[in-house]
Amino acid sequence: MPKVNLWLTTLVQSLSKLTIFIELIPNFVHFIGLNMNTEVFAARHIGITERDLPHMLKTIGVESMEQLIYETIPDDIKLNKPLDLPKGISEHEFLSHLNELAKKNKVFKTYIGLGYHESLTPSVIKRNILENPGWYTAYTPYQAEIAQGRLEALLNFQTMVADLTGMEIANASLLDESTAAAEAMSMLFELRSRQQKKDGAVKFFVSEEILPQTLSLLETRAIPLGIELVVGNHEGFDFSDEYYGALLQYPGKHGQVNDYASFVEKAKANEIKVAVAADILSLVMLTPPGEWGVDAVVGTTQRFGIPLGYGGPHAAFFATKEAYKRNIPGRIIGITKDTDGNPALRMALQTREQHIKRDKATSNICTAQVLLAVMAGMYAVYHGPEGLKYIAGKVHLQTKKLANTLENYGFEQLNTAYFDTIQVKVKNTERLREIAESKSINLYYIDDTTVSISLNEAVSDADVNALVSCFLESHELKEKSSANIELEEAIPTHLQRQAPFMEHEVFNSYHSETELMRYIKKLERKDLALNHSMISLGSCTMKLNAASEMLPLSWPEWGNIHPFVPVNQAEGYQEVLKSLEEQLNVITGFSATSLQPNSGAQGEYAGLMVIRAYHESRGEGHRNICLIPASAHGTNPASAVMAGMKVVVTKTDEKGNIDMVDLEEKAEKHAENLAALMVTYPSTHGVFESSIKQITKLIHDNGGQVYMDGANMNAQVGLTNPATIGADVCHLNLHKTFAIPHGGGGPGVGPICVAEHLKPFLPTNPVIETGGENAITAISAAPWGSSLVCLISYGYIKMLGTGGLTKATEAAILNANYIKGRLKDKFDVLYTGERGRAAHEMIIDCRPFKANGIEVTDIAKRLIDYGFHAPTVSFPVAGTMMIEPTESESRAELDRFCDALLSIRTEIDEASADETDNVLKNAPHTLGMLTSDSWSHPYSREKAAYPLPYVAENKFWPSIRRTDEAFGDRNLMCTCAPIEDYIEA
Incomplete structure (x- = not known):
């Protein structure tokens, strides 16, 4: 009898446990899956396992995941069906898939130039920084005590830039050269108040030598600020009081090196401030603009070891006078001391940040291209001043060989002074194009009879010979016997650099791989990154950046594609980018996406500029009021001001939600001029506001559009979306929700997704057409922004798939x-x-x-x-x-x-x-x-x-x-x- 009782007791206990187990099965299956198939990417990306769930739900005070989601997200905005995306694929399948796509990219020898050049990334930098989670998973260095390594690397970058440009101070990088030029135009506009006679001046002169993508971006930025661009030849500039500033390109877009010293002198005499967009490698050999007394020098450091990546990401630079230190956009790294009096680094002048100044901020740029700036700075550390002189000298020598050889064959070379780019007259550029492309060579064809050729550090004698052969074949000329050609001087003596640079010990100590490897490791040990412990930064979403998402960034088929190559040479990229746009359309519920904005702040600005264009298309260009809740992200007000809007702040209630009474009052008060509401959802207070559809309807009823800041999209994917809540446009932080790593403060990508009626206004590019039928001008320099790191988000979505994305949320x-x-x-x-x-x-x-x-x-x-x-x-x-x-x-x-x-x-x-x-x-x-x-x-x-x-x-x-x-x-x-x-x- 006791045995029977024991048997019955055991059976009852087993059935009880089975009942509990069966009850929990929906949670387990819903979340990870019972079989724990190791090929399922979601099981690798999501940290919670089925074993954790009962305890966690009990701690929260709910019985199931369904109950938790029900109690978190308002019923009226929940999606009623799964995302219309394929199911996830394994990491192995993804890498095989991306390898097949990579084969569709044609890696030509490309000499297009226009601010982009093939560069050679030293393997020690590629392996120890680009491919190292100790560097790419770090966060913005707000906590200086655990960020001394990357702060030192950025200080090196700033020093390198200041030395090469001849300026007094430089920031820790910007997004791209064109953005940096636009920031210079805006900064000089802000500085007019220091010159009483310039208070009313709104004209900004732009040299016709400027890069086309920079001119397009200047046009975008100038219009809402009331700046009038005047493009022309610097030699004919009239220096009248109508002008507050000027921008020059050095060397020019097709390689001509101009002497701007007298121009700058006259501009200063007329209290006109001057900015120069300069090629940083050329400054190794050319007189630095700082010696002319210019006010700002901008450019890109892409050719300091950063892959082309079909346009980015790359670290731009911005250098200026110390007198303007409180007007510099972006971040500056400065030296201070710690509690014990020891030298320490930190982000200087942090009161410039947008969350302090808001609509009074100098710029909405709150990020830097830190990972790329670190790489460029290390490139300078590794090569040192003598190494850079060798590289620049080699590039210049090969350019002279090419120019003089072509001239020896009777071709006319147009540039009277040049560094790495020449212009050559030909009979027919179309014939030359056919021959060059048949030999896997890309040139830049200016018009029917003129071509420009920009050389780079990867060019060899064989490459020069291959270029010459294209010209000979296109003109049916026979090759002459190889005779020594006398190389003429291509840089006038007065434009040759005399000033030393990079004399600090750090640039003269680590020239062997062993020494640089140890220096990089020394700095890495000073930084706390995601590879050490959880980084729980609210609104910053420091999640896993999976190795399989990151690996392809090092593949040459993705890294060595110029952004302006013919589209048919980038079929792999085009498939990825178009697929990513479609994926984001599905996730947001919108109709179209632009990947061009290369940061969250750029995305905010792009979204507002699209709204602005929409209103203008309807004859309502007077709409300029932007309602922004007090709880909004700090960049929102700055972005609205940059887009030419007036900020009206609305209140939040005691529970942190938008105050509906105050919002309604202000929406109705400004109904005639209401342009937009900027709303973060879920809110910056970490709450899904239940009145969100009422809020968006209120704005629409009063003639406005709803811009949703997508910073908190990690709480929406698969459960709700911006279209469902009633938004018209949103930006997404791919460096948050979609797994692009923060890299110590950048890179970031901030694409915008829009409803059907805003689709025609998505931004274009002057070299490779993108965007809608009535596209606004450029938001960033490259047609698809930072294309290389878009591979990460593409992989994240592809591997998680429809179910995994929802489980992640x-x-x-x-x-x-x-x-x-x-x-x-x-x-x-x-x-x-x-x-x-x-x-x-x-x-x-x-x-x-x-x-x-x-x-x-x-x-x-x-x-x-x-x-x-x-x-x-x-x-x-x-x-x-x-x-x-x-x-x-x-x-x-x-x-x-x-x-x-x-x-x-x-x-x-x-x-x-x-x-x-x-x-x-x-x-x-x-x-x-x-x-x-x-x-x-x-x-x-x-x-x-x-x-x-x-x-x-x-x-x-x-x-x-x-x-x-x-x-x-x-x-x-x-x-x-x-x-x-x-x-x-």
Whole structure:
């Protein structure tokens, strides 16, 4: 009998467990899948497993994923069917697929120029930076104590740029040369107020030598700001009071090197500020524009070891006078000191950031091309000044050989002075094109009888001979016996560079691969990136950047395609880009996509410019009011002003939602002139506002368009979309939701997706036509923006597929609410939805801790001791932290992060406002501090260094203590200055 009872008891328990298991099956299958097929990419990308789900749901207080999603997203905006996309493919299948597409790209020898040149990426830089997650998964260096490595690399970049341009100060890079030129035009326009006689001047002279894509972008930027562009020959410029500035190209678009010294002198005499767009490699041999006294020098560093990538990403440069340091767009890295008085680096003058100045910001650009700037800077470190002289000399020598050889055959070469580009007259360029392309060679055909040829560092003697043979065949000339041709001087003596450059030790120390490899590793060890621990930055979506998505970036079939080659030579790229556009159309519910914007800020601007064009097409160009909620991203107001709109801020209520009463009042008040509403969804407060469809209808009823900021799209994909909520246009951050890595602060891609009625206005390009029937002019330099990194997002969508994309969104919402559940007893969550749920991110309120003398910054710095990058600090609400875990983190990592915050909460309770010598105020703790002979603090070294057991297993040591921001801004140094200069400051 006892045996029977035991058997029955066991059976009942088993059935009970089976019942529970069956009940949970929908969650498991819904999420990952029971068989854990290792070829399923979603199982590799999403960090949560089926084993984690019961505990996490219990912690949140729901019984199923369906319940959690139901309580998070309003019913009236949920999608009622899966995304119309194929199912996901495996990583192996994706790499095979991309390899087949790569074969469709024809990698010609390309001499088109126009600001893009083949370059040679040193293998040591490719392997240790471009392909290294320690560099490409790092975040923007807002937390300087854990970013000293990339900050030093950017300081090298700034020093290199300042030296080569002859200017006093340079920023940490911009998006591309054309964008940088437009930023210079805008900066000089802002500076008019310093010249009373120029207050009313609106004309900006642009040399006819300017690159065509730059001119197109200048046109885009000039119109809404009320700037009048005047294009012409610099020699005939009249220097009248109507002009406030001028832009020159050096060398010109087809290679002519002009002497601009007298032009600049006359401009200065007439209080006209001058910017120069310069080729950075040419500045190794040419007189730097800074010696003429210009106000700004811009350009691209693409030819310093960065792949062409069908247009990007590449790091532009922007150099100017120190007097304009508070007007520079983008970021500047500066030298300061830490708590112990040791030299330290940080982003200088951070009050320029958009979230402080908002609609008064100099620019909406809040990103830099950090990864590419790091590579370009390392290219300069590796080659040094002598190496750059050799490379520039080789390029120039091959150009002279080509020019003189062609002249020896009777061809007329038009440039009187040149560096790497010549113009040659021929009988018929079409005949030459046929022959050149048959030999896999691309030239730039200016007109029916003129061709330009731009050489690069990869050109050999055999390449020069192949070029000559094209010309001979096209004119039916026979090759002469090889006789020595005397090479004539192509750069006049007075235009030859005399000034030394890059004399700092860093550019003269690491010229062997061993030394550079160790230097790169030394800097990498100072940085905390995603390969060390979770980076839970709210609104920044620091998710996994899968290796299979990244690998193709190094393939030459993708990297070595010029953006202006004939489209039929880039069939692989065209298939990827068109497929990505279609994928994004499906995900957003919209009709068309432009991939041209190469950052989120560019996407915002592009979306507003498309709205502007739409209103103008309807005879309503007077519509210029842009409503922006107080909770919006900091770049939104700056973008609206750049698009010629007037910002009207609307209130948020006590729950962090848009104040409907205030919005309705302002929409109706400005109905005659309402252009747009900029709304972030889910909101910057991490909430799906249930009134969103009511909001969008209100705007439409009053004649406006709805622009949705897609920064939080990671909470929408597969569950809802911008079209469903009633938006007309959105931008997407491919460097957030769609897995392009942040690279320490860039690259980014910010495409816009639009409804059918806005499709005709998508942006074009002057060289390769893109966009709609009534396209606006260019938003960025290349036709499809940063095409190379679009491969990443294409792969992300292709491998996750329709089901995986939705699961990823659900996992992001699950993880955020799990953290909320774990922290709820110790931290107040500032805003939640109507059913008490967060979206994919949430804000914890740290303001009550001021009673203990603890600021949110103290918590951020203490997290470093626990091995974590702080969440987003004091945005969008001062004194808070915005946490976003993303879908790719495991439960174990989420728990480590929560354990760290809960441990810090205990430390806060132990702190006192009367006693500042505590573990939070002194954080972060460096190895030097912990191993010093003296220790006078009231807590132990062990508590400082190893506050929880897991820390000892994988300790990250910050290389400096807290930086002194005020000292660095008072004593601004933004180049690699000698240590003596720092000590004197």
